[in-house]
Amino acid sequence: MSDRRTAILEAAATVIARHGVRGLRVEELAVEAGVSKALIYYYSEDRTGLLRRTLAFVNNRAERYTAEQSAADPDAVTDPEAVTDPGALADPGTTTGAAPTTGAAPLRRLEQALLLELQDLPHVRENSTAWGELRASAVFDPELRGELALASVIWVREVADRLGEVRPTAPESALAASAERLTALLEGLSARWLSGILPLTDARTRMREAIGVEVAHLAGGVTYLPAGDMPTSPNKLD
Numbered sequence: 001m002s003d004r005r006t007a008i009l010e011a012a013a014t015v016i017a018r019h020g021v022r023g024l025r026v027e028e029l030a031v032e033a034g035v036s037k038a039l040i041y042y043y044s045e046d047r048t049g050l051l052r053r054t055l056a057f058v059n060n061r062a063e064r065y066t067a068e069q070s071a072a073d074p075d076a077v078t079d080p081e082a083v084t085d086p087g088a089l090a091d092p093g094t095t096t097g098a099a100p101t102t103g104a105a106p107l108r109r110l111e112q113a114l115l116l117e118l119q120d121l122p123h124v125r126e127n128s129t130a131w132g133e134l135r136a137s138a139v140f141d142p143e144l145r146g147e148l149a150l151a152s153v154i155w156v157r158e159v160a161d162r163l164g165e166v167r168p169t170a171p172e173s174a175l176a177a178s179a180e181r182l183t184a185l186l187e188g189l190s191a192r193w194l195s196g197i198l199p200l201t202d203a204r205t206r207m208r209e210a211i212g213v214e215v216a217h218l219a220g221g222v223t224y225l226p227a228g229d230m231p232t233s234p235n236k237l238d
Helices: 003-019 026-033 037-043 047-072 104-115 122-137 142-166 172-194 200-218
Strands: none
Touching: 003 026, 003 037, 003 047, 003 122, 026 037, 047 122, 047 142, 104 142, 104 200, 122 142, 122 172, 142 172, 142 200, 172 200
16 A cells, blocks of 8 residues: 555545544545545546545554554563453352363463554554444445455354454354344443443443353353344343
């Protein structure tokens, strides 16, 4: 990717994070990127094309900073409370803190990969805000959905692979379902944190708790009701 195109996409992510998709104006984008409006039109055939490319750029940037931090210290965690209670890795029926059936390092790597998206750092806030805005726009712009779906599939697959390192004997379908739940929760927690509804420390705690639940579920320690068995009205709880 050329330097100018990268500058345009970086600027687009910044402007979207600042004003939202509806606030994206070519004039401000050109100033932010330090290029002419004509060059923006040259690289992007239309507004939807620009949004699709920005979505791909935001997703790739998130993958890059996650991979870079993981490579720098693969066993590091982002805060001293980030490691789930080792009992979450124990066999069902054992007491909390019993010897886990797998090593703790894969769990640390899983938590790190997810908690990296809940950091009060400028580039994380910008990336998460822009991603949320573009995801919301896909509700009204079908042309964005293909790019969004592809990025989501890749992300879920990566989380499922990390879960598989923690629970190597878990079925692929169960790993994928757990990854879907965790990534969906992370997006929701991130949106609540960024909008001021939920403090960052609470969002990180909820994420760690959810990871513990999913790891226990993959070991058979937590049972989810099949969709057909879910109550549809308060009376069914009686």
